[in-house]
Amino acid sequence: MGKNIICIVCPLGCRMEVEIDGEEVKKVVGQKCKKGKKYAQKEVFSPGRVLTTTVKTDIPGLPLLPVRSDKEIPREKLLDCVSCISRHSIKNPIGLGQTVIENILGLGVNIVACRTVVPDEHFQQRAEQTG
């Protein structure tokens, strides 16, 4: 069986023809380095992606916080993860790389903040009012 895939390991984006035999990639043509074959094996049999999206916040002036997964997520679980993240909201200041959702859906992957949110005066006043 043959398959055409594009390697996304580096910006060159090599177009590869992959020959598959059962559970194994037999031959890869078109890659410009050895990482291509490794990528093809993974992409054919266990594709995954780092998820980048946003999470809602209750922080004034910042309705959405950019977040990403700290590891690849199996492709068939990406939509479930997006749905899970959409049900969360950030209520407190958070630092770059800090975990927003730990072990999402039991996948062993954390969702982390892609920027730091420092408390501003308005946020502090609101936090004091709400206790």
Ligand code: SF4
């Ligand atoms: S095969 Fe190598 S050169 Fe081509 S996109 Fe993948 S990593 Fe880059």
